[in-house]
Amino acid sequence: MDVYFSPLACSMATRVALYEAGADATYLEVDPPTKKVLNDGTDFRTVNPLGLVPTLRTDDGVVLTENAAILQYVADRAPQSILGAAAGIDRTRLHQWLCFIGTELHKGLFVPMLDRKAPQEVKAYVLERNLSRLDYLDNYLAGRDFLLDHFSVADAYLVTVINWTMATPPIELAKWPNVKAYYERLRQRPSVAKAIAEEFELYKAEQARKQAAA
Numbered sequence: 001m002d003v004y005f006s007p008l009a010c011s012m013a014t015r016v017a018l019y020e021a022g023a024d025a026t027y028l029e030v031d032p033p034t035k036k037v038l039n040d041g042t043d044f045r046t047v048n049p050l051g052l053v054p055t056l057r058t059d060d061g062v063v064l065t066e067n068a069a070i071l072q073y074v075a076d077r078a079p080q081s082i083l084g085a086a087a088g089i090d091r092t093r094l095h096q097w098l099c100f101i102g103t104e105l106h107k108g109l110f111v112p113m114l115d116r117k118a119p120q121e122v123k124a125y126v127l128e129r130n131l132s133r134l135d136y137l138d139n140y141l142a143g144r145d146f147l148l149d150h151f152s153v154a155d156a157y158l159v160t161v162i163n164w165t166m167a168t169p170p171i172e173l174a175k176w177p178n179v180k181a182y183y184e185r186l187r188q189r190p191s192v193a194k195a196i197a198e199e200f201e202l203y204k205a206e207q208a209r210k211q212a213a214a
């Protein structure tokens with residue numbers, strides 16, 4: 001399978017999930033400003049017209065988009081559903097968390113905070129409206145190691161999103177001790193540590209390219 005990603009973007013969740021599953025994939029890096037696939041110079045928009053990562057091409061050539069769908073695809077293919085949940089209420093809970101992370105945290109809170117072009121008034125509004133999502137998460141994580149009763153693809157997504165607090169100074173993790181402890185614990189997990197280390201190097205190269213082009 002092919003996984004289109006950009007360094008430290010939400011696509012890192014798919015990498016973490018695949019490392020957890022011990023599944024092979026070809027990782028194809030998309031340069032965010034140009035949408036070029038760095039491996040072969042092609043235009044990523046011919047694969048996903050939205051130009052959004054993650055995008056996954058299965059071994060059968062089916063192109064999948066959207067974090068929640070791709071992560072559940074990876075979980076379904078993992079041995080013994082270790083990354084997902086059985087059909088029924090557990091699967092619904094997994095879906096619930098993937099949606100919460102994708103909408104309330106990823107798009108609702110972090111995307112505007114990470115956007116260098118977003119006006120300060122917009123960022124202040126977003127913080128006022130959406131920081132309560134971290135209060136909710138902090139409360140939920142008290143006494144829990146993971147979102148479900150085992151590490152799942154939802155954790156792969158959550159740790160990827162929380163990792164962005166490094167670049168969003170007004171969101172001080174110290175204010176949410178359970179989220180902070182969860183993040184620090186998950187960063188030690190081999191799949192997460194490996195993904196962050198690898199993608200951080202690629203991220204530095206991406207930033208250098210951006211500076212050279214400016």
Ligand SMILES: N[C@@H](CCC(=O)N[C@@H](CS)C(=O)NCC(=O)O)C(=O)O
Pocket residue numbers: 009010011032051052053054065066067068102
């Ligand atoms: N709804 C999509 C959103 C994916 C998304 O926002 N990806 C970001 C990286 S975290 C991206 O590719 N941004 C590039 C752009 O906006 O052009 C999903 O959940 O997969």
